Amino acid sequence: MKFIDEATIKVYAGDGGNGVATFRREKYEPMGGPNGGDGGKGGSVFVIADRNINTLVDYRYTRMFKAERGENGSGADCYGKGGDDMVLRVPVGTTISDKATGQLMVDLNTDGYKVMIAKGGNGGLGNIHFKTSTNRAPRQCTKGEPGEAYELYLELKVLADVGLLGMPNAGKSTFIRSVSAAKPKVADYPFTTLHPNLGVVRVDANRSFVIADVPGLIEGAAEGAGLGHQFLRHLQRTSLLLHLVDLAPFDEAIDPVQEAKAIVNELKKYDQSLFDKPRWLVLNKIDMLEDSAQKVADFVTAYGWQGPVFAISAISGGGCKELTYAIMDHIEQVRAQRELEASQPTVHID
Secondary structure, eight states: OOOOOEEEEEEEOOOOOOOOOOBOOBTTBTTOOBOOOOOOOOOOEEEEEETTOOOOTHHHHOOEEEOOOOOOOBTTTBOOOOOOOEEEEEETTEEEEETTTOOEEEEEOSTTOEEEEEOOOOOOOOGGGGOOSSOSSOOOOOOOOOOOEEEEEEEEOOOOSEEEEOOTTSSHHHHHHHHSSOOOOOOSSSOOOOSOEEEEEEEETTEEEEEEEOOOOOTTGGGTOSSGGGGGGGGTTOSEEEEEEESSOSSTTOOHHHHHHHHHHHHHHHOHHHHTSOEEEEEEOGGGOSSHHHHHHHHHHHHTOOSOEEEOBTTTTBTHHHHHHHHHHHHHHHHHHHHHHHHSOOOOOO
């Protein structure tokens, strides 16, 4: 299935049915009076997050969704039937914004979370509501209200604990294959990853985290070069970024230090909040170096890096186990902090 992470759709809630003005006409009831019923309520449009869906492809080709209109009222005090609601299912992690204003309407970040996105119109009133002591034969009735209509922008931001950064061919796909059951495409040429991949890393029987691999970045990505900038949104929910660097590039003219700095610059241009996330340096392909320890030390010195550093070989698995355990410890600390903050009572100061 093709991975689609954004779509623009139009939703129309159902209009309310019209009320009617009718009168009771029976053989022995010449003054039967009004008996026009109300119109039915129009159906509303709901959106629900479904963990069994992982792409917005259903909304790329079908762009218009209409809920059912309410039925008109009729005589004999009969009310019109309400229109059926429409429920749209989207992947967990989808945000929905008003296309016209750009305002965020809802963030569907929990499985089963359901929200009304467009409200159906109320039904019109029949003439039975306008009967008074002085107006015993009212001919007034009202039309149903129109349902709400919106043009919506849907954007999927995958839910992952850890995100991978790096130039094309840095070994991100190989790494995610090494530590999880995910099987992204791997080849000896750049740009093999064309869409995000998710992998569940199970450290032991009761501890696991989700890691996201996005297409590699290149210099100028923030201005639209390459593919990676299109998928950086999928790293916005992560709590940790792993910056993979190829210490043994196939082209000797490539400087790993300059490439690493270019990635960080593109990240800052794209989103300051992404740049500010905790970021670890992961130096890959040490199995291809004769003196890997010295190469790692030289790189860290030239780069001027002060944070955590891990040297691994993604293809052989060397150093990957230690890295995943360190990641798990960090994730658990983040989760514990979030739970603590959520448990704190909110204090209102008048």
